[in-house]
Amino acid sequence: METNKNNSSNSKPSASSLRWGILRRALLHRAKNPEDESELGMKRISRKAAKGFNLIPCQLLHHDPNSRDARLCYTLPIQGSPKLVLTQRVDNDVDLTDFEICNRYNIDNTGLVCQWPSEDVLAYFCLSHADLFRSKRVIELGSGYGLAGLVIAAATEALEVVISDGNPQVVDYIQHNVNMNSEAFGDTTVKSMELHWHQKEISDLSHTFDVIVASDCTFFKEFHKDLARITQLLLKNVGPAEAIFFSPKRGNSLDKFLEEIENNGLHFSITETYDTEIWKHHQRFMNGDDSWPGYDKDHCYPLLIRITP
Template sequence: MTARVRWRILREAVYAKGKRKVSVGSIPNLLPLGVISYGDCNPSVEGVHCAHLENMEVRYTVTQFTLADLVNGNNTGNVCIWPSEEVMAYWCMVRKEEFEAKAVCELGAGMVGLASLFLAVAGLPRLLAITDGNPKCVANIRTSFVENQPRIPTSVTVICDRLVWGTLGNLEKFKNQFDIVLAADCLFFVDFHEKLLHTVHLLLRPSGRAFMLAPRRSGSLEKFVELARGMSTLFRLVTVKPDYDDRLSTCRDMLLASLETERISEQLDHHYPILPPAEQLLLAVEQTCQSVGAEQGQTFSDSFVCAMADCLTSMVDIWTTDLLAFAR
């Protein structure tokens, strides 16, 4: 249930030689809310893990990634169920009245579309579109909703489709038709912010609202808000609420209070020196590429090695605190 398990999933996804099993503990209940409780169930399809919630089944992909999957696009949605997804699902159930008989679209839903699944089974929206830019995520979501179809009231029309931000693709006929747009942890890549905002604008009706949950992550949230506020012709009101739910705020404060300052200092002193400077990182990446290439019968160009090093450097810069926490 720890964050370490999340990174183990990614490691296994990259290095797995064949089929593997992932325990239900790999789908962690990160926040002590008591509202999302997972239990094991029997998967109907090989290559996925199945978890049972009180009223639904969740398909959790554990298939192996290829090198192309990792290099050619954003594959974060196929790694695990991220904390913001769990919080979004909880928040939707707390604010049920917001979604009754509404047209709702979830962007960047990942491999589960957890919030959308909760809304569908609860029978709240009249129209529910679950989208992601990654084809594997969309395929898993579609299968998950088919398996949960008996639990979803017929009053809810469900659409699962691939949507690359910046265009509406197959959702063109729903332009400006949605009352609510949801997005959980979709602000990490700053380069996508503008396309995300334009997509939200294309989807929402004039009186519509977008609800987004995301960690700050080295200012990525602030940059998104600044950009959105600069688009005053598209969005009338942009607000940020750190404390949007009393129960969540209480849980957060309890967790923060339980952290010992001395312990945090020890972790920083112990782990920060192992984050290498650029030259050492480049060498480490080159050695890893050579090792993987030897196993796969492939060679990697210098430009590819440098690109991978830049990517890892950015990840260390942005996720420093998270990585230190995962190393505990």
């Protein structure tokens, strides 16, 4: 990943440099005088605020102040659905080891920083559209702590759910969360997987999934080609299959990714108003709800992208 190289005082910070600023601030969160990142810019990109969209209520169960981890309980807002307990990093807590691993594997570190808003939206959408996953093989890409994949496994009667990420640290959290919630999955097979989008050899996975889901994975343009390619490789090429992505536009970032989708022979549709409840939250934030300061449609509201062979 590259940071913005234009250091002119008159230039507007790029979204990429703002995201790096968040990661830097997470690393140096105890510093009293951080360098001059734009606080407004920090708030404008799609980072989880205190509540985010708050579509799936979350309660802190336990946090040892001597640990980087906390245990949270997610209450799925559909009667009869189980509660899910996830272990996650405390917001804004990363260290140099995290960045060393990112450099080693050519991945970003955003999956460890916090639960991002688009993941909450994806999880809620999957819960509300359980029929899309029933008896299907599903994989979540770039899953972070795995909330959406775990929701699919617990509440949709999917045949199999693979929850993947390219960061081995994140995959450890995913596997821990799979183990912790195993009794909620019924007959659904649930696996964690370390999967790098640039992997050339995935013969055991090629064209095996009915549904791919992903959230907030199109931000970094340098990963677009690999993400589009692996989406094409993972989707079944016989029978109905689709990828369901949630992502804000963020300037031309989403458009550039969709160009790569077309270059891989895939088709897509974009839907802005896809759920009444999510749209209601969006409108409230647009009207100045102070639970999400600096909310900006281009950077914060996830569009629904459906990709088919």
